[in-house]
Amino acid sequence: MLTFAHALIHWQTQYGRHGLPWQGTNDPYAIWVAEIMLQQTQVMTVIPYYQRFLESFPDVECLAKAPIDAVLALWSGLGYYSRGRNLHKAACLIVERYQGRFPQHAATIQQLPGIGRSTAAAIAAFAYGERCAILDGNVKRVLTRCFGISGYPGEKTTETLLWQKADALLPEAGDKQQMAAYTQALMDLGATVCTHHQPKCLSCPLQPDCVAFKENRVASLPTPRPRKSLPSKETTFLLLINQDKILLEKRSSPGIWGGLWCLPEREIDHNSQVSSPPYLEMDAVPVANLPPLDHAFTHFKLRIHTQLLQVTSRPCKKMDRAIWVTIDDALQCAIPAPVRKILLKTDFQQQLQTD
Numbered sequence: 001m002l003t004f005a006h007a008l009i010h011w012q013t014q015y016g017r018h019g020l021p022w023q024g025t026n027d028p029y030a031i032w033v034a035e036i037m038l039q040q041t042q043v044m045t046v047i048p049y050y051q052r053f054l055e056s057f058p059d060v061e062c063l064a065k066a067p068i069d070a071v072l073a074l075w076s077g078l079g080y081y082s083r084g085r086n087l088h089k090a091a092c093l094i095v096e097r098y099q100g101r102f103p104q105h106a107a108t109i110q111q112l113p114g115i116g117r118s119t120a121a122a123i124a125a126f127a128y129g130e131r132c133a134i135l136d137g138n139v140k141r142v143l144t145r146c147f148g149i150s151g152y153p154g155e156k157t158t159e160t161l162l163w164q165k166a167d168a169l170l171p172e173a174g175d176k177q178q179m180a181a182y183t184q185a186l187m188d189l190g191a192t193v194c195t196h197h198q199p200k201c202l203s204c205p206l207q208p209d210c211v212a213f214k215e216n217r218v219a220s221l222p223t224p225r226p227r228k229s230l231p232s233k234e235t236t237f238l239l240l241i242n243q244d245k246i247l248l249e250k251r252s253s254p255g256i257w258g259g260l261w262c263l264p265e266r267e268i269d270h271n272s273q274v275s276s277p278p279y280l281e282m283d284a285v286p287v288a289n290l291p292p293l294d295h296a297f298t299h300f301k302l303r304i305h306t307q308l309l310q311v312t313s314r315p316c317k318k319m320d321r322a323i324w325v326t327i328d329d330a331l332q333c334a335i336p337a338p339v340r341k342i343l344l345k346t347d348f349q350q351q352l353q354t355d
């Protein structure tokens with residue numbers, strides 16, 4: 001039976017990506033530039049940028065000597081400009097600290113600005129055949145699925161477990177070529193087969209042993225980032241009733257529910273008795289407190305208290321951005337979902353009779 005590493009290497013020879021401009025070299029500088037550009041950017045987008053960059057700055061000394069503006073000009077359009085700035089900074093350090101000679105071990109490479117553990121390992125594996133594991137986002141996806149590892153990979157415990165797994169799966173020491181082939185194979189599988197959406201399990205070399213495939217957990221792995229608990233806020237809506245009509249106010253825009261018709265709102269004050277909304281210049285008496293309603297926004301949760309108030313004075317006729325409407329008409333207006341829920345849930349007849 002083929003080991004994990006051998007199955008991948010065998011698959012890569014036939015189905016992996018070959019002939020990319022940064023392949024077929026063991027120049028650590030050229031590999032480094034490619035690895036940095038490929039972070040957060042698709043292969044096809046990177047190719048022309050990579051070629052222009054290498055033509056202008058063919059080695060680490062040229063890059064170190066170049067003004068940062070010239071480096072960033074060539075980076076322009078690739079995005080994430082800190083990558084370009086760090087590349088330049090690291091080139092200067094290599095010249096200064098290592099006399100222009102690229103460091104030869106992942107542990108030293110990782111000390112350079114903008115290079116994390118996985119990128120350092122990829123450079124060392126491709127350039128020197130060093131036996132060290134990579135663990136970028138694609139590899140995390142392959143490993144969590146293949147070995148059925150639950151837990152958000154960005155979380156420390158899961159990440160540590162994945163690094164241990166990635167180390168344990170490395171091909172045996174000895175053949176430097178194997179390390180480059182294995183690293184490339186793992187990258188290719190994550191990018192082209194074990195993809196985030198619609199992975200091609202039926203053509204995957206790991207499928208016979210893949211836990212996620214066997215247990216039908218492919219769609220649920222890797223475990224997504226846990227949702228942060230959202231802050232809570234409270235507010236009070238005033239449901240003002242005058243005969244068969246209620247009052248709606250148009251919310252100002254921009255803002256929450258900007259431009260929609262809403263019930264008048266006031267900041268919650270648990271100690272105060274609401275008797276009238278002064279800004280509406282009319283008298284109203286509280287009739288009932290409706291059950292609170294919870295509504296979730298992307299960034300916070302809102303608990304809405306609603307007070308039903310009967311207007312007792314002649315309502316002000318001239319109102320900016322406010323209208324008296326029947327419930328039926330209100331439901332036809334552009335109203336936020338919670339207001340719709342409140343209106344649909346409230347038995348106005350009963351509330352007004354019993355309280």
Ligand code: SF4
Pocket residue numbers: 142145146193194195199200201202204205206207210211212213218
């Ligand atoms: S079988 Fe499917 S889920 Fe498992 S490693 Fe291959 S592509 Fe990924």
